[in-house]
Amino acid sequence: MYSESRLDDIDKGTEWWESLSKADRAEWFARVGTTRPADAWDAFKRARRRGDSMEPELQLTEDLRRGMDWWKSLSEEERADWFEKVGTHRPKDAWNAFKRSHGYVDGGNNQDNGRAAAR
Incomplete structure (x- = not known):
């Protein structure tokens, strides 16, 4: 309670x-x-x-923007598959796993269109 x-x-x-x-x-x-x-x-x-409700706690980097675009491009089924693969319900974990699965280990390296090879 x-x-x-x-x-x-x-x-x-x-x-x-x-x-x-x-x-x-x-x-x-x-x-x-x-x-x-x-x-x-x-x-x-x-x-x-902190006195600033308008500033994001996490600054949007190019990597985060690309991750958001990748995530938005996925169907609900594809999102569920990624959650199952990574064992969490955090899109950023799925994005990081996707990058690792395609040889991108540095946060500065990004995949232009991750949906095509998501599986």
């Missing part, structure tokens, strides 16, 4: 999440590297404590 303060935090997080546009939600997912609204809410609170 959750404490009253935890339930209040969950309510605030839900309200915050529902107030975001689809684009804002995608941006928060990119910042935290997961697709869990709770992770985005936690990152938002940390950023707010």
Whole structure:
């Protein structure tokens, strides 16, 4: 059972999440590297404590942008396959596994179109 303060935090997080546009939600997912609204809410609170709720906790690098594009290009079935392969539900883990499977070990090396060889 959750404490009253935890339930209040969950309510605030839900309200915050529902107030975001689809684009804002995608941006928060990119910042935290997961697709869990709770992770985005936690990152938002940390950023707010730092005094800057607009700056992402994780700066979008070219590698992250390419990973996001790769992830968006996958079907739901392909995403589920990658989650099964990596054993997590974090898109960034799938992206890193994809890069490793294609010989890219350095975060600066990116695959232009990862979907074609995703399997």
